[in-house]
Amino acid sequence: MLTMTDVREQFRPEDHPHDHFLLTTVVGSYPKPKWTDRVRDIHDGEIDCDASFDEDHWQEAADDAARLITQEHERSGLDVIVDGEMRRTEMVEYFAHRIDGYELNGPVKVWGHNYFDKPSITDTVEYDEPWLVDEFEFTDAVADRPVKVPITGPYTLTNWAFNETDRTDEALATDVAALVNEEIEQLVSAGARYIQIDEPALATTPNDHTIVGECLEVIADGIPADVRLGLHVCYGDYSRIYPEILEYPVHEYDLELANGDYEQLSVFTEHEFTKDLALGVVDAHTASVEPVSQIKANIEKGLEVVPPERLTISPDCGLKLLPRDVAYGKMENMVKAAREVEAELDAGTIDVPARAMQADD
Amino acid sequence: MVNVVASTPGLFPLPDWAKSELADLKGHQKSDLIDGSESEDVTAVYDRARSAVIERQKEAGLDRIVEGQLRWDDMLAHPLCVHDNVETRGIIRYYDNNNFYREPVVTGPLTQSGDMARDLNRVGGVSGLQAVIPGPYSLFDLATDEQYGDESAFIAAIGEFLAGEISEFPSVETIVMLEPSLVEAPPDDSLAPRVSEAIDTVASATDASVICQPYFGALDEKVHAHLLDADIDAVGYDFITDHEQSLYNINEYGTKSEIAAGVVDGQNTRVEEVSTIHERIDWVRENTPAASFETIYVTANTGLFYLPESRFEAKLDVLAAASEYEEVHAYND
Numbered sequence: 001m002l003t004m005t006d007v008r009e010q011f012r013p014e015d016h017p018h019d020h021f022l023l024t025t026v027v028g029s030y031p032k033p034k035w036t037d038r039v040r041d042i043h044d045g046e047i048d049c050d051a052s053f054d055e056d057h058w059q060e061a062a063d064d065a066a067r068l069i070t071q072e073h074e075r076s077g078l079d080v081i082v083d084g085e086m087r088r089t090e091m092v093e094y095f096a097h098r099i100d101g102y103e104l105n106g107p108v109k110v111w112g113h114n115y116f117d118k119p120s121i122t123d124t125v126e127y128d129e130p131w132l133v134d135e136f137e138f139t140d141a142v143a144d145r146p147v148k149v150p151i152t153g154p155y156t157l158t159n160w161a162f163n164e165t166d167r168t169d170e171a172l173a174t175d176v177a178a179l180v181n182e183e184i185e186q187l188v189s190a191g192a193r194y195i196q197i198d199e200p201a202l203a204t205t206p207n208d209h210t211i212v213g214e215c216l217e218v219i220a221d222g223i224p225a226d227v228r229l230g231l232h233v234c235y236g237d238y239s240r241i242y243p244e245i246l247e248y249p250v251h252e253y254d255l256e257l258a259n260g261d262y263e264q265l266s267v268f269t270e271h272e273f274t275k276d277l278a279l280g281v282v283d284a285h286t287a288s289v290e291p292v293s294q295i296k297a298n299i300e301k302g303l304e305v306v307p308p309e310r311l312t313i314s315p316d317c318g319l320k321l322l323p324r325d326v327a328y329g330k331m332e333n334m335v336k337a338a339r340e341v342e343a344e345l346d347a348g349t350i351d352v353p354a355r356a357m358q359a360d361d
Numbered sequence: 362m363v364n365v366v367a368s369t370p371g372l373f374p375l376p377d378w379a380k381s382e383l384a385d386l387k388g389h390q391k392s393d394l395i396d397g398s399e400s401e402d403v404t405a406v407y408d409r410a411r412s413a414v415i416e417r418q419k420e421a422g423l424d425r426i427v428e429g430q431l432r433w434d435d436m437l438a439h440p441l442c443v444h445d446n447v448e449t450r451g452i453i454r455y456y457d458n459n460n461f462y463r464e465p466v467v468t469g470p471l472t473q474s475g476d477m478a479r480d481l482n483r484v485g486g487v488s489g490l491q492a493v494i495p496g497p498y499s500l501f502d503l504a505t506d507e508q509y510g511d512e513s514a515f516i517a518a519i520g521e522f523l524a525g526e527i528s529e530f531p532s533v534e535t536i537v538m539l540e541p542s543l544v545e546a547p548p549d550d551s552l553a554p555r556v557s558e559a560i561d562t563v564a565s566a567t568d569a570s571v572i573c574q575p576y577f578g579a580l581d582e583k584v585h586a587h588l589l590d591a592d593i594d595a596v597g598y599d600f601i602t603d604h605e606q607s608l609y610n611i612n613e614y615g616t617k618s619e620i621a622a623g624v625v626d627g628q629n630t631r632v633e634e635v636s637t638i639h640e641r642i643d644w645v646r647e648n649t650p651a652a653s654f655e656t657i658y659v660t661a662n663t664g665l666f667y668l669p670e671s672r673f674e675a676k677l678d679v680l681a682a683a684s685e686y687e688e689v690h691a692y693n694d
Contacts, residue, residue, distance in 0.1 A: 105630055106377060106669035111452060111461035112394045112434050113384035118669070120630040160459060164631035205457060 007228045007251055008276065008309070010193065011080050011146050018342035020308050022299065023079050024335050025278070027232055027254060028150035028196070029091075029318030030073075030084025031327050036065040062087050066135070067142045076328060077335035080148045080194055083139040085320070091152045091198060092160045093117045094131075099179060101125035102161065120162040121172060127179045130186050137190050149192050150232070153199035154180055154215045155208065160201060170211050177215035184219065188227055195223075196230040196254065203236020209244045220249035230254050230278060234317045238264050243271040254278035256316035258298055259285055268305045273354075277306045280316030281337070282330040287322055289329035295337035304353045308345055313338045364656040365642070366424045367684035368621065370537055370574055370597075371493030372436065372664025373429035374673050379410040391452055391463060394434040397443035397476055407432055408483060415487060417674060422681035425491040425535060425658070428484050434462075436666070437495040437539060438503045440526065441465035443476050446508070456545055456577060458628075458667070466505045467515070471522035478529035492533045496540030496573060497523055497559040498548060513555045520559030524566035535570045537597075537621070538563065539664070543575040543584055544599070553587040560591040570594040572621050576663050579606030586614050597621035600641060601662040611649050618655045623662030625680055630672040638683040659683050 012021045041047040043058040069084035088094040096102040096119035103122045107115035132149055139147045154176035163169055184195055197219065202212050220229060231248060233241070234256035245253065257264060258280045268277070279302035281295050290298075302311045313334060319327040344350040375383065386403050387393045399407075414429040433439035436455055441447045442462070446469030452461045481492055495503075497519040501512075509515040527536060538560070548556045564571040573588060574597025580588065588596060595617050598607040601624065610616075624641040625633050642657060659680060665673050 105671055107380060108669055109374065109666055110459060111455075112391070113380065113387060113389055115380060115384075122631075162628075162630040164629065201459070204454070204459075 007226060010226065011228075013079060013145070017339065018346050020342040020345040022308060022338040022342055023312045024338045025078055025080040025148055025312060025314050026073065026082060026331060027284075027315055027318045028082050028085050028148075028198070029088070029320035030069055030082075030086075031320055031322060031324040032084070032086060033065060033068065033324070036061065036086060063138060066138055070139050070143050072328060073331065074143065074145055076331035077339075078331060079145065081139075081143055081145045082148050082150060083135065085150070085318070087135055090116045091200075092119065092157060095152055095157055096161065098129065098131045099125055099157075099176070100128050118161060120164050121158065122164045124165075125172070125175050125179060127182045131183050133183075133186050133190050136187055136192050140191060146194060147192070148194040148196055148230075149187055150196045150198055151180060151183065153197040153202075153212070153231075154219070155212045156199050156201040159205075159208075170214075173211055173215050174218060177218035180215075181219045181221055181223075184223055184227075188224060193226065194228045194230070196232050197250070198232045200232075200234050200236075202233050203238055203241045206240060209241040213244070213248055216248045216250060228252065232278075232317075235259070238267045242267050246271075246274050250275070252276035252278050252312060254280070254312070254314055256280045256284075257301070258283045258316045262298070262301050265301055265304065273305045276310045276312060277302055278312035278314045279305075281313055282315045282334055284315050284317035284319055284322065287326050289326055289333055292333050292337045292340065295334055296341055299337060299341045300350065303350070307352055307355045308342075363646070363654050363686075365684050365686040366656055366658045367681045368423065368425035368491065368535075368537075368658040368660045369418075369427060369677065369680060370539060370576075370621075370623075370627070370660055370664050371427040371430045371491070372433065372539070372666050373414050373427070373431060374666045374668060374670055375431050376410055376413050377670050379406055379413075379431070382406050391449075394449075394463060395432050395439070395443060396449075397445075397474070411480070411483065415484065418677060419487075421674075421677040422684075423489075423677060424681075424684055425489050426487050427491050427493050427537075428480050430480075430493055430664070432480060435465070436460065436462055436664070437499050437541070438462045438465050440474070440477060440495060440523075441467065441471075441500055441504050444471065444474050446470055446472065447504075450505075456541060460667075462503070464505060465503065467508045469508055471508075471518050473522075473525040473529070475526070475529050477526050478531070481531055481533065484531075490531075490533045492527065492530055492536045492569070494523060494527065494536060494538050494563075496538045496543070497563060498556045499540050499542035501556075501559075502542035502546050512552055516552070516555050516559045517562070520562035523563045527563065528566050530567070530569075533567075533569050535572060535658075536567055538571060538573045538593075540573055540575045541577045541663075543580055543588070544578040547581045547584045550583070553584060554590075557587045557590045560588070560593065564591060564593045570619070572597055572619070572658060574621050574623070574660075575599065576623060577602060579603040580610060582610055582613060585610040589614060589616065593617065595619035595621055595656070595658065597623060597658075597660070598645075599623045599662040600645065601626045604644075608645070608648050611652055616652060618653070619658070620654055620656075621658040621660050623660055625659075625661040625676055627661035627663035627665050627676075628667045630668060632672060632675040633679055635679055635682045635685075638679060639686060642683075642686060659686075
């Protein structure tokens with residue numbers, strides 16, 4: 001039987017400098033280099049351009065961008081990296097293009113002049129071709145560090161779509177969960193060991209945690225025990241979903257908390273946090289790089305909830321809306337802060353309130 | 362004979378070309394949203410977009426034509442968000458939807474601004490012109506007060522503000538007052554009469570027919586009873602989200618002689634068949650034996666900005682076609 005710690009220890013770098021290991025990673029998305037966006041526009045025919053530019057050219061450009069950003073993540077010192085989702089457009093739209101039963105009819109407003117191509121589900125959803133296996137295999141081949149694969153979760157994939165079918169929203173989410181399960185099986189066959197389900201729609205509607213729980217049971221079914229499963233949730237009211245979510249069949253919860261200045265932290269200390277916590281320690285919505293000292297203080301907030309062997313260090317959310325230098329600066333300072341906290345933990349100069357709390361139980 | 366009038370509750374999506382032109386001109390950030398002092402370039406795009414949606418409504422054959430509320434970046438909070446004595450702060454969730462608006466904080470007296478009237482005046486001559494306004498309670502619910510001090514004073518001030526705004530309107534056939542907050546965050550017993558008074562204040566400021574349209578569900582029965590006290594001409598019912606409770610409210614408390622029947626889903630791309638719309642109207646009439654409706658405004662249950670452009674246009678077409686309604690059963694009216 002693998003313990004939670006084993007599932008995590010596989011990601012400890014061989015040359016890790018400390019006894020303590022605060023796994024550092026990111027949520028997923030990262031600012032695309034400007035040329036990637038322009039090249040995509042040319043490829044999609046959105047910019048009038050005489051230059052010949054075919055599918056192979058676009059693939060080459062996407063590979064270059066993915067290689068560049070993968071290496072940018074490694075350079076920042078992260079323990080587990082992603083490719084910054086260079087090939088993806090928007091987190092629902094990208095998958096809607098790949099799942100039979102989804103249809104896209106054009107952009108709808110989110111706020112101001114921010115739109116997304118909200119898809120309609122018009123027919124039975126079915127698995128056609130792999131969604132992310134090529135992306136993973138490419139990133140894994142160019143990376144020296146372990147690669148995490150973020151996948152938009154079934155609740156968000158259905159809740160952020162129009163349901164034109166006769167199925168209930170809940171039944172549709174479960175249908176999509178079966179497809180996510182199939183995709184993860186393919187990813188695992190390709191060598192993936194760290195999967196993150198993104199459910200930003202969770203914690204926005206009362207009782208949605210029940211639907212997400214049922215979906216995760218479907219998603220985790222048959223996935224090998226050494227594959228680390230995480231769940232990313234952002235900007236919701238966590239008291240609506242906690243402690244219920246601890247029952248989910250995942251190892252780790254990745255939560256946005258820095259943006260709200262840890263106001264919601266008490267939600268997680270009232271009831272023992274029995275899984276791993278991936279704590280947001282830098283704000284994905286402010287375009288300035290937090291100093292290392294600030295991030296260290298944020299990491300110590302996490303130690304109020306879980307002991308260091310169950311604490312993962314991560315930004316609040318995907319970094320894609322930030323200027324690229326700011327996004328990089330946040331990752332770099334985050335890693336520095338984590339390494340400094342590890343050294344202080346090794347030296348015994350930092351308190352771990354979560355450990356004291358558990359000892360009291 | 363019931364008079365079936367094809368209408369919409371406004372709050373339209375921008376045409377796709379205007380979405381990109383305005384995004385390029387205005388930007389994507391919070392500080393780039395409409396504040397009532399937009400440039401000539403931006404105004405020109407809105408003018409073209411407004412003309413386009415008016416032409417599209419005429420082409421569909423709707424009986425009521427709206428200017429589309431295309432400038433309302435903050436949806437129903439718009440008239441406050443552009444006001445000189447209102448500050449806009451963080452981006453917050455708009456009801457239970459995946460939409461966001463800037464929180465309007467009222468920091469000074471809500472004097473007349475004329476913003477909505479200016480948009481209506483740019484329409485020119487259109488027969489069947491319908492104005493769309495946020496209801497006073499929804500504005501109250503979406504905003505924060507740092508000026509009036511207590512809830513009764515604040516809701517009354519918003520009522521006076523809206524009354525002032527519509528007094529500047531050009532001649533319109535009807536005014537639709539959108540009140541989703543009456544469903545989403547119903548006023549308590551002490552506030553409900555004040556809400557009814559505020560709605561009354563607004564409705565009394567115009568000679569046009571006033572339709573108060575709550576949505577995202579049915580009204581709590583007490584709130585419904587209070588709403589009937591207001592001097593409005595028609596009440597709207599969201600038969601898409603909660604047809605049973607809507608029906609119960611009508612049968613238990615009666616309603617006005619005119620209703621707006623929200624029988625087309627403003628938040629789903631599935632386009633209703635005209636026959637389905639007729640069945641829904643039949644269903645409402647068959648199941649309200651004590652009611653006798655002079656007019657039924659056939660409309661969408663919510664504003665239409667949730668939809669992509671192509672489906673929005675398809676909904677306009679079916680709503681217009683649904684006004685060709687033949688009496689298939691003998692009713693009590």
